[in-house]
Amino acid sequence: RRCEHQSFVGNWKLNKTVREAAALVTSLQTLVADVTDVEIVVAPVFTGLSAVAQALAGGDIRLAAQDVFWEDSGAFTGEVSPGMLKDVGCDYVIIGHSERRQYFSETNENAKALRSERTGKTGAVVKDHVLNGIVGLSADQITSTVIAYEPVWAIGTGHNATPDQAQEVHALIRSLLSEIYSPDVASQVRIQYGGSVKPDNAAALIAQPDVDGALVGTASWEAESFAQIVKVVC
């Protein structure tokens, strides 16, 4: 299993001043200096992006924003465009997080990530989110997209999915991608698990064949715990 296929994103959510963000990422760089193969990404709030980009310059840790608007420019007060995120140094943006859906009425139309529910509906909800989230994406676009499966009941609750539960849904997502694109394309897409990932449960989740890393919330707000998670892989 290839280390470079593993990707870890730290979703800082609504936390960290500019100074705190720069300090966190500087500590993280030191702690993961010996990690070379695994992809590591941090997602600060918009106001922290510029300072974190400067702190990361020349290093391997990559930058993500937590949201984006799809237009390039225009009369859209309060929004930020994909080009602007690129301009500030972002390689990624988190789209369709369940907190955007819960508090800001976002729907599937602009969502490439997917979320699910605990009870029997999982299969149907996941299928719906995946299919709606990736509509119109080419094979090239899907292979540079990271899909995160995050059961809503596991986000910020301390109750992670079991490795078997995660594997079952990840395999379902991979088979959908395989049907839509091809088995080869599906194998190249990174599918992260998210929901209460911590240093003590990360290894068992990552060990599953279709789990290609993690989207980490709470445990990414401290450099030590995020570094420990990243280091369970290779």
Ligand code: PEP
């Ligand atoms: C998240 O919000 O993406 C997340 C996984 O949060 P936590 O790790 O705190 O459950």
